[in-house]
Amino acid sequence: MLFTSYDFIAFVLVVLILYYVLPKSFQKYLLLLASIAFYAFSGPVYLCYLFSAVITSYTAGRLMDKNIESSKQYLMDHKDTISREGKKLFKARQKSRRKGIMVTAIVINIGVLSVVKYTNFIIGNINALGGRLSFLELALPLGISYYTLMSVGYLVDIYRGTVSAEKNFIDYALFLSFFPHIVQGPISRYGDLSQTLTKPHDFEFKNIAFGAERILFGFFKKLVIADRLFPVVSAIADDPDTYKGAYILCLMFFYTLELYADFTGGIDITIGTAELFGIRLTENFVRPYFSKSLKEYWRRWHISMGEWFKDYLFYPIAMSSGMQNFSKFLRKHFGPYIGKRLPVYISSFIVWFMTGLWHGASWNFIVWGLLNYVILMISEEFEPLTQRFHEKCIPLENRLYQAFMVIRTMIMVSMLKIFDCYANVGDVFRSIGSVFTTSNYSIFSDGSLLNLGMDVFDYGVIAATTLLLFVLSMIQRRGSIRQQMLSLPFAVRAVLISALFIGVLLLGNYGIGYDSSQFIYNRF
Amino acid sequence: MNVREELMEILEELHPEVDFESEDALVSGKVLDSFDIVNLVTELDDAFDIEITAADLLPENFDTVDGMVELIMNRMEDI
Numbered sequence: 001m002l003f004t005s006y007d008f009i010a011f012v013l014v015v016l017i018l019y020y021v022l023p024k025s026f027q028k029y030l031l032l033l034a035s036i037a038f039y040a041f042s043g044p045v046y047l048c049y050l051f052s053a054v055i056t057s058y059t060a061g062r063l064m065d066k067n068i069e070s071s072k073q074y075l076m077d078h079k080d081t082i083s084r085e086g087k088k089l090f091k092a093r094q095k096s097r098r099k100g101i102m103v104t105a106i107v108i109n110i111g112v113l114s115v116v117k118y119t120n121f122i123i124g125n126i127n128a129l130g131g132r133l134s135f136l137e138l139a140l141p142l143g144i145s146y147y148t149l150m151s152v153g154y155l156v157d158i159y160r161g162t163v164s165a166e167k168n169f170i171d172y173a174l175f176l177s178f179f180p181h182i183v184q185g186p187i188s189r190y191g192d193l194s195q196t197l198t199k200p201h202d203f204e205f206k207n208i209a210f211g212a213e214r215i216l217f218g219f220f221k222k223l224v225i226a227d228r229l230f231p232v233v234s235a236i237a238d239d240p241d242t243y244k245g246a247y248i249l250c251l252m253f254f255y256t257l258e259l260y261a262d263f264t265g266g267i268d269i270t271i272g273t274a275e276l277f278g279i280r281l282t283e284n285f286v287r288p289y290f291s292k293s294l295k296e297y298w299r300r301w302h303i304s305m306g307e308w309f310k311d312y313l314f315y316p317i318a319m320s321s322g323m324q325n326f327s328k329f330l331r332k333h334f335g336p337y338i339g340k341r342l343p344v345y346i347s348s349f350i351v352w353f354m355t356g357l358w359h360g361a362s363w364n365f366i367v368w369g370l371l372n373y374v375i376l377m378i379s380e381e382f383e384p385l386t387q388r389f390h391e392k393c394i395p396l397e398n399r400l401y402q403a404f405m406v407i408r409t410m411i412m413v414s415m416l417k418i419f420d421c422y423a424n425v426g427d428v429f430r431s432i433g434s435v436f437t438t439s440n441y442s443i444f445s446d447g448s449l450l451n452l453g454m455d456v457f458d459y460g461v462i463a464a465t466t467l468l469l470f471v472l473s474m475i476q477r478r479g480s481i482r483q484q485m486l487s488l489p490f491a492v493r494a495v496l497i498s499a500l501f502i503g504v505l506l507l508g509n510y511g512i513g514y515d516s517s518q519f520i521y522n523r524f
Numbered sequence: 525m526n527v528r529e530e531l532m533e534i535l536e537e538l539h540p541e542v543d544f545e546s547e548d549a550l551v552s553g554k555v556l557d558s559f560d561i562v563n564l565v566t567e568l569d570d571a572f573d574i575e576i577t578a579a580d581l582l583p584e585n586f587d588t589v590d591g592m593v594e595l596i597m598n599r600m601e602d603i
Contacts, residue, residue, distance in 0.1 A: 159579070160578070160579035161579065162582065295557075310558055311578075311581070314558060315558070315578035318558075318562040319562060319577060319581075324569060327566050340566070343566075344559050
């Protein structure tokens with residue numbers, strides 16, 4: 001059930017009415033039922049995958065929790081008889097048991113994800129090397145990449161002792177399956193979401209108003225901007241032999257805008273829908289296209305994913321005893337510079353490889369991840385040089401230079417993003433290369449761009465909405481736009497929201513029988 | 525040299541431009557990035573002969589110098 005479909009609007013309305021009409025003690029049961037129903041729309045068979053993730057991670061969490069409790073009890077009961085050494089040994093043994101439980105559950109869940117997502121990719125690579133294996137008929141269950149990461153995060157947090165395991169099965173099942181965030185994130189943390197998810201909520205007009213405004217803005221971004229750009233992006237990327245040179249610059253710009261409108265629009269709908277029920281989800285973006293470096297961009301784009309990979313993959317690898325010993329070895333034999341950097345660079349390499357692979361079972365995503373890695377490592381190495389440059393030549397506070405940095409980052413990010421669009425890596429490099437070898441800049445004036453699925457009116461809408469997004473981002477620097485709007489007179493607010501609504505109605509790419517294009521991040 | 529002084533020496537070498545004593549959001553405020561944290565942990569492990577794991581990477585342990593001192597002392601007691 002697509003977020004921008006009439007079905008979804010009707011579904012949310014029905015659930016919302018029941019949510020506030022039924023006694024508050026039923027609210028979480030209703031949300032769980034609604035989430036199961038929502039999920040079943042994608043194919044009832046996929047519920048098995050979701051249930052499997054819920055049951056394995058819930059059971060493992062409970063087992064770890066029981067181990068913690070029984071260990072505490074044992075130490076209490078034997079506090080007068082157990083030696084300091086004995087206590088240490090006992091604690092280490094119990095921790096190792098908990099680790100075993102955690103690893104088993106993670107292997108099962110990641111194993112399921114790997115089989116459904118990567119089997120055909122592996123078969124394809126084996127066949128490319130001369131193998132003759134048949135592809136399997138495997139469909140990717142909705143949201144499996146997201147709920148698998150959430151379940152892993154939950155288990156690691158229990159193991160680390162930062163959260164206690166959820167005792168109530170219904171509450172845990174709702175955490176993993178909550179319908180607004182299961183499709184494309186954000187990748188919620190149990191410790192954050194459990195604060196509001198299963199608590200009873202009174203009807204509050206502010207939640208409804210704020211939620212509806214956010215959903216409306218999400219619809220605007222998706223239907224007016226992203227879906228309008230979709231045909232142009234597809235036309236250029238689907239035919240790399242025809243569309244080269246200046247067309248690739250168009251693709252870079254259009255896809256960067258499309259992905260932003262699509263993904264942030266989807267997250268707006270997600271967060272807004274949760275807000276209707278009084279539930280707070282974590283923010284996933286902080287004006288990413290205003291970043292002055294790629295490193296900053298990754299702190300502001302798809303934040304929950306970046307934080308997940310940092311906390312649950314990068315740190316465990318970089319701080320593992322193996323890596324620490326390797327670091328000591330390098331320091332001893334190659335000096336502190338190599339000893340400090342190489343282990344971190346190796347850990348980052350693994351993280352970016354996995355980030356690419358998580359996005360999709362294709363070399364495009366792996367190469368995309370590794371190119372991000374290369375750029376980040378190069379900028380890390382050049383950090384002392386750039387610092388000296390700013391001290392001696394242009395201070396970092398220079399606004400003009402800051403604007404240059406933003407544009408530079410934007411170009412870099414746009415170039416990397418088009419890896420999503422093409423069928424293979426070779427086409428991406430050939431297309432980017434053609435920007436420097438094909439001189440067809442006349443397309444900007446001879447009307448060629450009107451043959452790609454957008455007319456003059458569409459280009460006008462894109463120009464106006466891009467400007468609108470820019471202005472809104474500037475306003476957002478002072479804080480939440482919805483909060484700022486509260487200080488406006490009611491009539492002005494009503495006009496602004498009505499304008500947004502009319503904008504969606506008049507400019508949105510939809511209609512009876514129209515099938516809005518799938519959200520890009522749903523397929524990850 | 526006591527724990528605090530040794531820690532300050534490590535921190536100042538890591539980021540001479542940061543006033544660590546007055547900062548109260550070193551990790552949550554992104555003053556220290558992931559590279560800094562890994563390097564800092566390696567230095568701390570070496571200097572105090574302790575073992576800090578990924579599970580210890582909580583804001584309360586790394587946001588302030590006081591938090592770090594407490595973490596180091598706790599880990600030293602564990603040994």
